[in-house]
Amino acid sequence: MKSKFILLILLFSPSFVFSQNQIRKCIICHQKPNIHKVMATGIERSVYVDKKVLKNSVHRNLKCQDCHVDVTSIPHQGLKIGRVNCARCHFNGNNLGAPNSPMYQQFWESVHGKKFKADDPGAPRCQTCHGGHNVFKPSDSRSTVYKKNVPATCGRCHKKELKDYSGSIHGVAILQKGILNVPVCTDCHGKHDVYSSNMSASHTSKQNVPDTCSSCHDNYSLMRKFKLTTEQVHTYTGSFHGIALRFGEKTVANCASCHGTHNIRKQDDPASSINPVNIPKTCGQCHKGANKNFAKGKIHLNPENKDSGLVYYISNFFFWLTTLTMLALFAHILLDLRRKLKEKKEEKETHK
Amino acid sequence: MTENNTIVRFTLNERIQHLLAIIAFIMLFVSGFALKYSDNAIGKWLIHLLGGMENRSTVHYLGGILLIVIGLYHILYLFVTSRGRDQFHRLLFRAADWKAIRASFFNLFSFRRPAIAHGRFTTRQKLQFWLVVGGSLSMGVSGLLIWFHDETMSLFSKWFWDFLFVLHSHGAMLVFLVIVIWHMYDVHLREAFPMDNSWLNGRFSLERLKAEHPLEYEELLASGQIEDKEDEK
Numbered sequence: 001m002k003s004k005f006i007l008l009i010l011l012f013s014p015s016f017v018f019s020q021n022q023i024r025k026c027i028i029c030h031q032k033p034n035i036h037k038v039m040a041t042g043i044e045r046s047v048y049v050d051k052k053v054l055k056n057s058v059h060r061n062l063k064c065q066d067c068h069v070d071v072t073s074i075p076h077q078g079l080k081i082g083r084v085n086c087a088r089c090h091f092n093g094n095n096l097g098a099p100n101s102p103m104y105q106q107f108w109e110s111v112h113g114k115k116f117k118a119d120d121p122g123a124p125r126c127q128t129c130h131g132g133h134n135v136f137k138p139s140d141s142r143s144t145v146y147k148k149n150v151p152a153t154c155g156r157c158h159k160k161e162l163k164d165y166s167g168s169i170h171g172v173a174i175l176q177k178g179i180l181n182v183p184v185c186t187d188c189h190g191k192h193d194v195y196s197s198n199m200s201a202s203h204t205s206k207q208n209v210p211d212t213c214s215s216c217h218d219n220y221s222l223m224r225k226f227k228l229t230t231e232q233v234h235t236y237t238g239s240f241h242g243i244a245l246r247f248g249e250k251t252v253a254n255c256a257s258c259h260g261t262h263n264i265r266k267q268d269d270p271a272s273s274i275n276p277v278n279i280p281k282t283c284g285q286c287h288k289g290a291n292k293n294f295a296k297g298k299i300h301l302n303p304e305n306k307d308s309g310l311v312y313y314i315s316n317f318f319f320w321l322t323t324l325t326m327l328a329l330f331a332h333i334l335l336d337l338r339r340k341l342k343e344k345k346e347e348k349e350t351h352k
Numbered sequence: 353m354t355e356n357n358t359i360v361r362f363t364l365n366e367r368i369q370h371l372l373a374i375i376a377f378i379m380l381f382v383s384g385f386a387l388k389y390s391d392n393a394i395g396k397w398l399i400h401l402l403g404g405m406e407n408r409s410t411v412h413y414l415g416g417i418l419l420i421v422i423g424l425y426h427i428l429y430l431f432v433t434s435r436g437r438d439q440f441h442r443l444l445f446r447a448a449d450w451k452a453i454r455a456s457f458f459n460l461f462s463f464r465r466p467a468i469a470h471g472r473f474t475t476r477q478k479l480q481f482w483l484v485v486g487g488s489l490s491m492g493v494s495g496l497l498i499w500f501h502d503e504t505m506s507l508f509s510k511w512f513w514d515f516l517f518v519l520h521s522h523g524a525m526l527v528f529l530v531i532v533i534w535h536m537y538d539v540h541l542r543e544a545f546p547m548d549n550s551w552l553n554g555r556f557s558l559e560r561l562k563a564e565h566p567l568e569y570e571e572l573l574a575s576g577q578i579e580d581k582e583d584e585k
Contacts, residue, residue: 238391240387243391243405244405247390247405248404249404249406289502289506290502290505291506293506293508293509294505294506297509297510297511297513298511299510301511303518308514311511311518314515314519314522318518318522318523318526322526322529325526325529325530326529329529329533329534333534333537335460336465336542338463339463339464339465342463342464
């Protein structure tokens with residue numbers, strides 16, 4: 001029995017040993033916490049690899065050389081080792097186990113991809129957001145692109161935006177209260193398809209902002225969780241601003257013009273752009289001479305809703321007035337037409 | 353005055369006023385209803401036809417200016433010229449008109465129009481005139497206040513502007529019904545299908561004058577401006 005067991009181990013060990021062999025060799029040096037290389041610019045850069053993290057990452061079954069293809073011998077003194085090229089596996093239509101999706105191509109057309117192609121040193125690569133050895137699935141809370149971690153990941157470069165977002169109603173909800181149903185950077189801006197807001201393809205372009213916001217704010221069951229209504233969407237699309245925007249006007253207000261972008265806050269927050277105190281300033285961006293009277297009355301007004309007060313009653317009054325006038329008018333015309341036809345008939349008979 | 357058994361019912365000046373008012377109304381109705389019904393296909397088509405939202409606004413503003421100018425001119429015309437003053441007096445409601453309205457309600461389902469002798473303007477025409485006056489006045493005032501929205505909202509409030517907007521939008525529908533449907537039926541389609549040419553050449557036949565405006569006919573006869581054609585025979 002014991003000999004059989006040893007035989008079994010011996011039979012399977014080669015594959016086990018060989019697969020881990022390369023990692024084992026590399027990790028001898030790279031597991032030392034203070035290991036670093038000196039860049040051409042003179043900056044020291046850590047090349048430490050946390051074995052535990054790597055073994056749990058999505059790439060746990062790959063060998064070091066699968067990504068670090070420049071390393072052809074160990075030790076690798078004198079070899080020029082370039083950046084890892086993720087696109088060796090991550091392209092649409094691959095059969096190497098990487099996800100198949102148009103996102104890889106989207107990246108090259110995005111604002112990040114374009115800057116990267118233009119050799120902008122600040123432009124992010126795959127690794128900048130997804131991590132190097134610590135790549136996890138986005139649904140894994142250890143991932144840098146896990147929903148809750150996205151603001152921090154983007155905020156490494158976009159510092160002001162992160163600061164504004166952290167104080168906003170969306171930011172407080174996810175970062176402090178842990179509510180995952182609120183938007184993070186990528187929900188509004190897109191993931192690989194992130195464009196500059198002045199490009200028409202962008203999710204945050206002037207024409208697309210209402211669609212982007214309404215992807216949540218028009219969702220009744222989602223809004224109900226936060227005791228919000230979906231009426232804001234319909235009252236905007238029915239308003240002059242909304243209609244003009246739909247027909248291509250670029251100077252009219254969209255959601256973000258009044259509510260802000262990263263710093264969206266609740267109306268009762270004194271720092272909110274839609275707090276009645278701040279309304280003159282917010283409306284004043286476009287409407288010269290805006291004063292506190294702009295805050296008197298509802299902005300998202302639905303004349304069919306009783307909350308609208310006088311406007312509701314006037315609207316109803318006119319509905320009935322118009323309906324009754326129309327009925328009376330048509331009745332009058334039809335009754336009179338009947339007379340006219342009779343008159344004509346009699347006229348014909350007398351002429352005969 | 354008479355020519356081929358017709359008289360001049362509307363002077364050239366009046367016909368030009370009427371024509372310009374038609375142009376203003378068409379501009380206003382087309383560009384206004386394009387916005388009111390922008391969520392359906394007809395509204396969308398109208399906005400594209402007008403060349404987008406900015407042009408739509410411009411057309412509406414120009415139509416509004418035209419209507420206000422004509423309205424002011426018409427007020428001057430009615431009070432300054434002797435012809436205008438005469439017409440204005442004939443447009444006022446008299447006791448006979450109230451009787452005519454009562455009679456028409458009592459004879460709603462009868463096969464004959466109540467026999468009421470009308471003068472220069474029938475009660476229906478007077479009603480249409482005053483509805484157009486009221487409609488233009490309320491549309492003009494609310495329209496100007498909506499146009500200068502920043503000033504209106506600063507002086508009054510946001511809800512007052514909303515109130516004006518609802519008033520303007522719904523009021524326009526009423527004015528449209530009265531002018532386009534009632535007026536078209538009553539003075540054009542009913543008596544002279546497809547239209548009464550007097551809005552173009554100003555002329556109105558004596559035969560129709562005698563039938564539809566007997567009091568005016570008698571008045572003209574008495575003053576010697578026309579001759580009874582039956583006498584000629």
